[in-house]
Amino acid sequence: MPLKTTTAPLPVTDDSVVLVTGGTGGLSTAILKAVSRTARPHVWLLGRTDVSELDLYQDVWTESVRSVTRGDLIRHLRQREDLPLRSVIAKADRLLRAHEVQKACGSLRDLLGPDRVHYAACDLRDISAVERAVAAIRKESGDIDVVIHAAGVFKPALVQHISLADFQAVRDTKLVGYHHLKQALAGHRPTLWCNIGSAAGTYGIAGDIAYAGANDFLAAASRRSAARGTHELTIAFPLWAESGFGSSEVNRGHLESQGFLTPITDEEGTQIFLTELAAAAAGSVGTYLGHRERGAFAVGRPGYVRKPNADGYLRRSADRAQDAHSWQLRLDPVRDVYLEDHLVDGKATVPxxxxxxxxxxxxxRVFPHLVTHGFRTARFEAFIKPFAGRRPLALTVTAVPASGHRPQHGTLAVDVTIESDGPVLDSRVVSPRRRHFRTRVLLGPTGRSGRTVPDPRIGTGRPVPDPYYHADSPVWLRGIFFNTAESHASDGAQAWSTWAPSLTGTGMLAARRIPFLMLCAALRSVALTPTSDDKQSVYVPRALDHIDLYAPGANDLELTQHYGNGIHLSTSGIKDARACAPDGTLLLEVTGVTMATMGTVPAHVPNDAARVAG
Incomplete structure (x- = not known):
């Protein structure tokens, strides 16, 4: 999730009057601290906490005792007031919240000025309270220039378990609060309105229907308001882990279990805010997707989020000759250094x-509105060892829409070949091109899912190493290609392993179209079963008749981010391979596998020895 930076001035000055909902919550305070770097506006904070009774108890927080715990305050109130214990506890909690508001306001006054930060208790769901607050602000400071609607309540629960009161509190703080603010400011339109939303509104999270729905409303509302001439935008954030709801251990645990909403720091969050506010594009909805969101979209709504084009292999525009599209490709030893971790006979080789x-x-690239569903008749005719010569090997990639293909369910087919230029025999003669690879690519719309299959781990099996991790293997894999664990082989032809990659620092995978690493790992399952003399064969593919991708549009990074390391890779013999999600959903399947044997390695060498070599 690369963050944009900006040097553009903020539409907030020292003369601005800024209304911020959400009180002194961590997110609101972090945003205002960021604003204070360039401006010192007059700020009005609207929050639910009533601070009026705090004046009667200021003696509790003396200069010598600034830190008062909940227990301290309960004991103090029990000695001071004749109240039931339940009432004492409730009052102590109110006073502690009020004291936190007071401290936060004091911190902001240190940054903005002693007379530039004001707080008003206001329940946004009460139209009368909102109208009174807005009237008081206008009377004290004049017209409101900027509204930052940051209020929110987070009470995750499934629909069948959440109470109506909690559901309404979560939904209405954002949704009804927005309408009440609009109503109170109807005759005095601010120059800028910014809603603080969440990426949850873009995708939705199980157990958070009220929260996700309210944030989705804010996104739609800003577009509608902008169409009516209001300068309004919504910023849909990931998870503020330090100051937002994610700062609560309980909330963070819930969201971690969902596998959604990427945590961001306050620094990242405020940078997003400042960038969007400086751009201040009316009607814009800036949705910031981290790795978790992208992984969830890729699996649940493939094709919804476009992949970056900058890091693809075919960087230049295609040459056209009738229906054929062709690209010149020269792999780079620096940019594509990861190929040095895929060695065939000691030389970097394209898998x-x-x-x-x-x-x-x-x-x-030929049909950009479609995604890859699979391949047919893939033939690997010659290795590509791009760095074996004095210069990186020059390759030509050619794509031609397939003739005679019968479309099914909106699919199209494209025939693709990869060839290399032949060596120069003398100054005038060049040998013919060498074809390394050909296949038919099946393309279709997004939204395909695989069937559920039985768990591939049949019985206990025998633990075996992956022969490709052996340092003496004719095909030696390290780095990003060292991506499986817990390999087993049964007494029959079945074998399986667990997908366990380390993808840290592999940003180049974000632009990939298919899970090519997982495909490679699944195909290696056919080499796990030892021979009768306790050796393992090392193979390379020569032909793959059918390859079906059941999460089209999702690559290695996205599938791993969505499912973690619980994906199972398996084979029921040397002619097939597959990858399944933890729940048994088929992610990819290969049939009609033909392998060529490159050599053998002992089957008893532990993976740990090979790991050191990698």
Missing amino acids: GTLMLEIAAEAAE
Whole structure:
């Protein structure tokens, strides 16, 4: 989630009057501290906490005892007032919240000025309270220039368990509060209105229907208001982990279990806010998607979020000759250094599944509105060892819409080849191009899902190493290609392993079209079963007849972010391979596998020894 930065001035000055809902919550305070770097506006904070009774108890927080715990305050009130214990506890909690508001306001006054920060208790769901607050602000400070609607309540629960009161509190603080503010300011329109929303409104989270729905409303409302001439925008944030709801251990645990909403720091959050506010595009909805959101979209709504084009392999525009599209490709030893972790006979070699990735990119460049559903008749005719010569090997990728293909369910087909230029025999003669690879790419719309299959882990099986991690293997894998664990083989032909990659620092995977690493790992399942003399064969693919992708549009990074390391890779023999989600949903399947044997390695070498070598 690269963050944009800006040097543009904020539409907030020392003369601005800014109304901020959400009281002195951590998010509101963090935003105002960021604003204070460039301006010292007059700020009015509207919050639910009533601070009026705090004046009667200021002696509790003396200069010598600034830190008062909840227990301290309860004991103090029990000695001072004749109240039931339940009432004492409730009062102590109110006073502690009021004291936190007072401290936060004091901190903001230190930054903005002693007379520039005001607080008013106001329940946004009460139209009378909102109208009184707005009238008081206008009487004291004049017209309101900027509204930052940051109020929110977070009480996650499934619909069948949440009370109506809690549901309404979550929904109405944002939704009804928005309408009440609009009503109170109807005759005095601010010059800028900014809603603080959440990425949850874009995707939705199980158990948070009220919260997600309210944030989705804010996004729609800003577009509608902008169409009517109001300068309004909504910023849909990921999870503020330090100051927002994510700062609560309980809330953070709930959201972690959902696997959604990427945590961001206060620094990242305020940078997003300042950038969007400086741009202040009316009607805009800036939705910031982190790795968790992108992974969820890729699996649940494939194709909804476009992949970046900058890091694709086919960087230049295609050359056209009738229906054929062609690209010149020269892999770079610095940019593509990860190929040094995929060695065939000691030389960096393009994996066969990476050839499939390049083919998918070419096909999607021909039909950019579709995503790759699979491949047919993939043939690997010669290794691509791009750095074996004095210069990186020059490749030509050609894509031609397939003739004679019968479309099914909106699918199209593109035939793709990868060839290299032949060596120069003398100054006038060049040998013919060499074809390394060909396949037919199947493209279709987004929204496909695989069937559920039985757990591939049949019985206990025998733990075995992955032969490709052995340092003496003719095909030696390290780095991002070292991505499986817990490999087992049964007494029959079945074998399986667990997807366990380390993808830290592999940003280049974000632009990939297919899970080529997972495909490679799944195909390696056919090499797990030891031979009778306790050796393992090391294979390379020569032909893959059918490859079906059941999460089209999702790549390795996105599938891993969505499912974690619980994906199972398996084979029921040397002719097939598959990958399944933890719940048994099929993610990809390969049939009609033909392998070529490169050699063998002992089956008893532990993976740990190979890991050190990698």
